[in-house]
Amino acid sequence: MAATIKDIAKKTGLGLATISSYLNGGNVREKNRIKIEEAIQELHFEVNEVARGLKTNKTKIVGIIIPELNNIFCAEIITEVEDVLRNHGYAAMICDCRTDSGREAEAVDFLDKRRVDGLLVIPSGSSGKHVAAFLKKNKPVVLIDRDYRDVMCDCVLVDNRGAVRDAVRRLLYAKHRNIGLIAGPEGMYTAEERLKGYEAAFKEAGLTPSERLVIRGDYTISGGAGCMRALVERNPDMTAVIASNYEMTMGAIVEAHEMELKIPEQLSFVGFDNLDFARACVPRLSIVTQPTREIGRRAARLMIQKLTGELPPEIIKSERLKTGFVEGRTIRMR
């Protein structure tokens, strides 16, 4: 049906190798170049990337595994990743694993069978055993946002610890002492790091927060809401709360309204991540922000570098990006 390189060869009277050379940027005599281009036009020839992939053992496809496509943080990163990849001729094959590390492992298999050239993963679990086989083939794996505990990979992370430490510092500076934290799930890399940042800020100020001020959520809206209520009920003296991801920020805000808690008059608040949402709230939320586009860009670039061999496989690169803070009106000076 579709024209092949052989049809072009026949039509132009040239050899297979010459056409192939032309297609891959090799030198061809001017008049032949013209003939080839005409034939390509006429027959609507398009390189069959599948055949090429079989021969070269390179598919020019990067597999992307994420916990939830339907999650703005992930989506923003992937948008950027896809853009950079495609600009370099790579296609993005995406698998959503619903924040389930079992499904993550399945996705790795799925993509491996399809012979993707590399894997970009926002890990759901903390073990990376399931990518070991892939790595053994000398294909690159780049991690985003969190690290595997047991397998070394290139990665692009964020200074989670510094992010929350900074938020706490600001609250301490505003004379808050009883600062609640809606932390993330136990064992989750970003959650643990953020919690450590919380503790570090107190420590450096020579303070020790009550244990009752920290509660674990599950990074969901309803989880955030539940935690907010629990924190308020169990800490009558609490004057400020930090929610440590976007979903829980949303949930906390909803619940505060539900409880008719005035923010920041009765309770100061620091949220996470989504600037649009922060701006839409009344009053505008003060939030920790993550450089999602930059994360995506760097991860994709790292992948490209590994793929092109610009960065040799044996050197493993880990980048850590600074977070930001956007002032709103939800921190009250005491």
Place this chain on the structure above:
Amino acid sequence: MAATIKDIAKKTGLGLATISSYLNGGNVREKNRIKIEEAIQELHFEVNEVARGLKTNKTKIVGIIIPELNNIFCAEIITEVEDVLRNHGYAAMICDCRTDSGREAEAVDFLDKRRVDGLLVIPSGSSGKHVAAFLKKNKPVVLIDRDYRDVMCDCVLVDNRGAVRDAVRRLLYAKHRNIGLIAGPEGMYTAEERLKGYEAAFKEAGLTPSERLVIRGDYTISGGAGCMRALVERNPDMTAVIASNYEMTMGAIVEAHEMELKIPEQLSFVGFDNLDFARACVPRLSIVTQPTREIGRRAARLMIQKLTGELPPEIIKSERLKTGFVEGRTIRMR
């Protein structure tokens, strides 16, 4: 490097065709089955889907083209689509075309070269000329959310007209008469449909709204904000506003706060799409909702049916889904 079917044949002493047959669910004598499975285990054999694709002329990949991955509405649909596709053994190759129909055409080419088996598109422009070549190869194209004006494709749409008509009806029922509409960009399918729904509701009530009550936004947050301000300034008698997509809903709300407009005391409001956001607002927004998961599921199923031949190519199916309405507290009875 990686084991091939030939290695399995050699190891088991069986023929190539037998192994292939086994891999494709054919019958094999029990003892041979065991031998094959052992060999596969031992050599870590995995089918090379690239080679298979070359031979069968089927890649088991579906190309997905969307205006913005980084847009909750799209992301929710795609999440569902990807899930269904993968459950049927298909991979999703995603291209974000930044709401640019030129880039959309490029994406079609890109995916076509990679020999995807079908194309799922949330169109950015209204012309579908760029998929004509793809369709001519007898490969299916399924459209989501909007239709091409010039090319017939299977599609899954939403009753946009009914959605806004319903919203207006509710406001009319609450005795509002001067109802503003923040409409979408001119020429955009969903925008035009929603506008028609607005007009239809007035017509059936025997009313004609002032032209000044309709303003065109560009489906962005800042666009929505600007429109809100303009509407309020130019219509002192306006008592209610409808924003016709999520981003503009957000923008409108932000701007209302900015202008210190009390909702719903001074202005009733109906938003669009994002339930989480609606719930997080104070008071909770009344919104039109779209069945995103269902849209995704149906589109993916349609694609699968076309791909498996369950639905013959010559019959073109178009599905239209009903929207919903979630009551909040932003419509005041007059």
Place this chain on the structure above:
DNA sequence: TTTCCAAACCGAAACGTTTCGGTTTTATTC
């Protein structure tokens, strides 16, 4: 005009599957 060298060109083989048509094996029946 001849010589010579680099540049351009060439076809066969290979990548790892599936499929076609034909052959062997097995199970069944008499």
Place this chain on the structure above:
DNA sequence: GAATAAAACCGAAACGTTTCGGTTTGGAAA
């Protein structure tokens, strides 16, 4: 145990590229 039908098996060829090693060509230098 022979005859038969069905089931299982088999290898070669093909899918559309790239690449290898070798051959031809063009044009500059002599």
